[in-house]
Amino acid sequence: MMQAEFGATPWGRVWVRTIESTSAGGPNMLLPKARTLARNSTSIVAAGTGRVEADVTMSGEVCRVKIDLPIWPDGTQAEVGRLVAKAVAEHRGLVAGDLPDTLEADFRHHAISVAPHIQELHSGCTCRSRKRPCVHVFATIYALVQLVDERPALAVELRSAAATAIATTDPDWVALSEFDPAAFYGD
């Protein structure tokens, strides 16, 4: 079976669902174009605690997209920390930034949503489109899905306050840092 281009892991798939289930009134016609932009001309410039930023180039114009998303409440973050530590201990030999698929299922069993609902995202874009969210916002989320598929720990970092120190070092650029659950959640 061919691997899905967007959502090859359960971590990416929950983010795909965030945008592909927006369609109360039928399919979102912006999504095919958004996937093309994600493939060819979207670069994520920052992704970390509660925030994603990207440059999307379309017809020679660069649009800057910013998306704010809610971090988990403190209690949820503590529970996530415990579940991550347990999963990592049970899956020795995970490469840095990877998380086992079973952990995403654990999150669901604990009613912890990895990706926020579309209504919880606050997005802005420098384009002049009157349609909001615009196609560039959806392209950014598809590009984010690909980053999350490559590095599932990012899905946890996006919703966790623990990375705040990294995110605020430089407002224009955030390193997609190596994820070390022991250091991340240790005390």
Ligand SMILES: [Zn+2]
């Ligand atoms: Zn736009």
